[in-house]
Amino acid sequence: MKTKEKKALCIMSGGMDSTLSAYMMRDEGYEIIALHFNYSQLTQNKELECFDAICKDLGVKERYNLDLDFFSKIGASALIDKGIEVQTSGIEDGIPSTYVPFRNGIFLSIATAIAEKEGASTISIGVVEEDGSGYPDCTDTFIKSMQNSINLGTKDETALEIKMPLVHLSKSQIVQASLELKVPLELTWSCYKNETKACGVCDSCRLRLRGFKLAGISDPIAYE
Amino acid sequence: MKTKEKKALCIMSGGMDSTLSAYMMRDEGYEIIALHFNYSQLTQNKELECFDAICKDLGVKERYNLDLDFFSKIGASALIDKGIEVQTSGIEDGIPSTYVPFRNGIFLSIATAIAEKEGASTISIGVVEEDGSGYPDCTDTFIKSMQNSINLGTKDETALEIKMPLVHLSKSQIVQASLELKVPLELTWSCYKNETKACGVCDSCRLRLRGFKLAGISDPIAYE
Numbered sequence: 001m002k003t004k005e006k007k008a009l010c011i012m013s014g015g016m017d018s019t020l021s022a023y024m025m026r027d028e029g030y031e032i033i034a035l036h037f038n039y040s041q042l043t044q045n046k047e048l049e050c051f052d053a054i055c056k057d058l059g060v061k062e063r064y065n066l067d068l069d070f071f072s073k074i075g076a077s078a079l080i081d082k083g084i085e086v087q088t089s090g091i092e093d094g095i096p097s098t099y100v101p102f103r104n105g106i107f108l109s110i111a112t113a114i115a116e117k118e119g120a121s122t123i124s125i126g127v128v129e130e131d132g133s134g135y136p137d138c139t140d141t142f143i144k145s146m147q148n149s150i151n152l153g154t155k156d157e158t159a160l161e162i163k164m165p166l167v168h169l170s171k172s173q174i175v176q177a178s179l180e181l182k183v184p185l186e187l188t189w190s191c192y193k194n195e196t197k198a199c200g201v202c203d204s205c206r207l208r209l210r211g212f213k214l215a216g217i218s219d220p221i222a223y224e
Numbered sequence: 225m226k227t228k229e230k231k232a233l234c235i236m237s238g239g240m241d242s243t244l245s246a247y248m249m250r251d252e253g254y255e256i257i258a259l260h261f262n263y264s265q266l267t268q269n270k271e272l273e274c275f276d277a278i279c280k281d282l283g284v285k286e287r288y289n290l291d292l293d294f295f296s297k298i299g300a301s302a303l304i305d306k307g308i309e310v311q312t313s314g315i316e317d318g319i320p321s322t323y324v325p326f327r328n329g330i331f332l333s334i335a336t337a338i339a340e341k342e343g344a345s346t347i348s349i350g351v352v353e354e355d356g357s358g359y360p361d362c363t364d365t366f367i368k369s370m371q372n373s374i375n376l377g378t379k380d381e382t383a384l385e386i387k388m389p390l391v392h393l394s395k396s397q398i399v400q401a402s403l404e405l406k407v408p409l410e411l412t413w414s415c416y417k418n419e420t421k422a423c424g425v426c427d428s429c430r431l432r433l434r435g436f437k438l439a440g441i442s443d444p445i446a447y448e
Contacts, residue, residue, distance in 0.1 A: 066294040076341040101337035117300040142436035
């Protein structure tokens with residue numbers, strides 16, 4: 001008798017971190033259900049294009065591509081409201097203007113509904129705590145607390161584990177792990193601002209480039 | 225100097241419970257920001273109509289009416305998927321077919337983003353635990369856990385309290401409290417199935433009608 005395959009619902013932005021997380025889930029033997037969100041972010045089209053290409057490479061069983069247009073009615077972030085500037089002068093302490101209020105809380109809640117429907121045992125999310133952007137919804141403590149809340153607020157038979165394999169990695173470790181797992185880094189996108197050539201100066205580009213530099217690897221995507 | 229008014233973000237479906245909760249917030253002196261969701265539920269148009277009328281009566285400062293079309297891609301509930309039957313034979317033990325996976329988790333997460341943006345100190349939600357439909361996302365324990373998660377996943381200066389004033393009330397107590405606060409019950413809608421005359425036999429109608437009966441009051445809305 002064939003063992004029932006265990007399923008992981010992988011939240012995938014098209015960026016390096018969530019892509020590696022999904023490949024790690026596949027490496028652990030999970031059947032992958034991919035979940036992508038369009039939330040009116042500046043690089044929405046490019047991220048979706050990357051997500052689709054990555055899904056093809058990864059060989060996902062099923063994919064959800066959800067439009068969360070309501071984010072544009074909330075705004076309150078440089079990634080969504082064009083009136084707020086994406087910072088390009090370097091990474092600073094504190095919460096940057098690109099913070100999207102409770103984005104990962106919203107993403108995980110929607111992922112929970114899908115995971116419960118699909119009978120997935122696991123949700124993966126690519127949060128990075130120490131070497132990240134300083135967002136409060138990217139911490140180990142928050143994600144573990146959400147896991148607890150999620151299991152209280154769903155059916156008794158639903159027992160979800162949220163995996164965040166990168167939470168304590170540095171960006172250079174992420175680059176190295178991606179190479180080991182043959183993650184197609186050339187298909188990933190991190191820039192907050194541009195959709196053709198990455199700007200190289202937003203926080204996300206800076207974190208990515210520093211990771212590649214420290215890993216001694218050259219980034220395969222194009223920069224301005 | 226005028227004291228800065230405290231704001232409550234009230235999740236309001238157009239039903240009796242969330243409406244009373246919002247009126248209780250106003251009675252406590254909060255300035256009300258109203259939040260309504262269209263999530264492809266069967267009675268979406270009627271609920272929105274009720275929400276608008278209630279907002280007018282309540283005198284809200286601001287209102288958010290958000291389309292969550294993605295729920296239709298998840299389905300998995302009789303309220304959303306027309307292929308799943310809304311049970312009308314009486315309230316039974318267990319989780320009914322009208323359960324929408326993690327709906328309140330999703331609603332609270334989105335409410336959190338708006339509350340953080342608006343500087344609201346409080347979110348209200350009209351969950352009813354013992355005299356409700358048996359949904360796992362309507363319990364005191366779950367909501368308190370979500371409050372904890374939410375405060376971990378938002379800015380340090382964001383300290384949100386989730387109020388659920390009805391959680392341990394019976395439906396008849398809800399009817400009585402609504403009369404005391406002059407809640408316009410004739411503007412509220414509870415039926416899961418119909419948009420003109422309430423069916424009277426879905427779980428939500430049965431709970432409502434039982435509440436009115438036990439309170440010795442007649443329900444002002446029309447039934448089939």
